[in-house]
Amino acid sequence: MAEKVLEVAQAAVSARGVARLAISGGSTPKRSFELLADPEQGFVKQMPWDKIDLFWVDERCVPPDDKDSNYRMTREALLSKVPLPQERVFRIEGELDPEDAAARYESAIRNRFRLEGAELPTFDLVALGMGPDGHTASLFPHTEGLHELGRVAIANHVPQKETWRVTLTAPVINQGRQVVFLIGGEDKAEVLSQVLSSKYDPETWPSQLVQPKNGSLLLLLDRAAAALLPKTDESGEGHLEIQR
Numbered sequence: 457m458a459e460k461v462l463e464v465a466q467a468a469v470s471a472r473g474v475a476r477l478a479i480s481g482g483s484t485p486k487r488s489f490e491l492l493a494d495p496e497q498g499f500v501k502q503m504p505w506d507k508i509d510l511f512w513v514d515e516r517c518v519p520p521d522d523k524d525s526n527y528r529m530t531r532e533a534l535l536s537k538v539p540l541p542q543e544r545v546f547r548i549e550g551e552l553d554p555e556d557a558a559a560r561y562e563s564a565i566r567n568r569f570r571l572e573g574a575e576l577p578t579f580d581l582v583a584l585g586m587g588p589d590g591h592t593a594s595l596f597p598h599t600e601g602l603h604e605l606g607r608v609a610i611a612n613h614v615p616q617k618e619t620w621r622v623t624l625t626a627p628v629i630n631q632g633r634q635v636v637f638l639i640g641g642e643d644k645a646e647v648l649s650q651v652l653s654s655k656y657d658p659e660t661w662p663s664q665l666v667q668p669k670n671g672s673l674l675l676l677l678d679r680a681a682a683a684l685l686p687k688t689d690e691s692g693e694g695h696l697e698i699q700r
């Protein structure tokens with residue numbers, strides 16, 4: 457994943473002078489962030505930090521210092537260690553009322569991308585995870601947010617978790633140039649197999665909503681997560697790239 461972030465960032469900066477990345481939280485991407493921040497891996501020197509705008513795909517409705525905050529995980533694993541200018545970090549304010557946080561986040565994105573009217577942003581990279589229930593971003597099964605078509609960011613009530621989340625919407629995810637699922641661990645094997653093989657039913661499997669309009673979709677899987685899939689290579693782990 458760290459390699460993909462570097463590749464996308466460099467290509468976007470060459471093409472447009474800026475790389476706009478939207479990242480996920482949870483536990484899976486933490487290792488990739490640590491690799492990006494590790495001077496011995498070489499990414500710190502190669503990443504065009506001063507030309508990266510960093511956004512989040514979603515956030516839990518907690519303050520930025522809370523142990524569940526996606527921002528906090530990223531700050532600890534990555535942002536505290538790399539020279540990404542603070543003014544280029546666009547966190548979701550999970551400490552606010554969820555509707556206010558979503559409106560402020562949408563407005564920040566609209567301003568930064570200089571969007572007009574109903575235009576949606578095109579992120580260079582949308583890095584997603586997949587929960588064991590098939591959710592991605594904070595688009596959970598049988599929640600209203602699955603149906604949003606017009607807005608960039610929404611507050612999504614998640615009754616099964618008795619909580620609210622703030623999330624980018626499916627149309628924004630699908631507008632991405634490179635959309636990547638990073639999925640690891642044996643607890644993801646069953647859901648991954650269901651998402652890929654079940655008939656289209658995003659109410660049950662929200663991850664099925666992810667179908668980039670013009671961009672590429674890449675699945676980065678470890679061996680445990682890929683265990684129930686037809687083998688994609690001899691090692692049983694690796695890439696499954698769908699070019700569109």
Ligand SMILES: O=C1O[C@H](COP(=O)(O)O)[C@@H](O)[C@H](O)[C@H]1O
Nearest residue numbers: 480481482483484585586587593
């Ligand atoms: O709650 C969330 O879960 C998903 C999946 O997280 P993982 O730790 O199971 O990979 C994550 O993509 C999302 O950003 C996060 O808010």
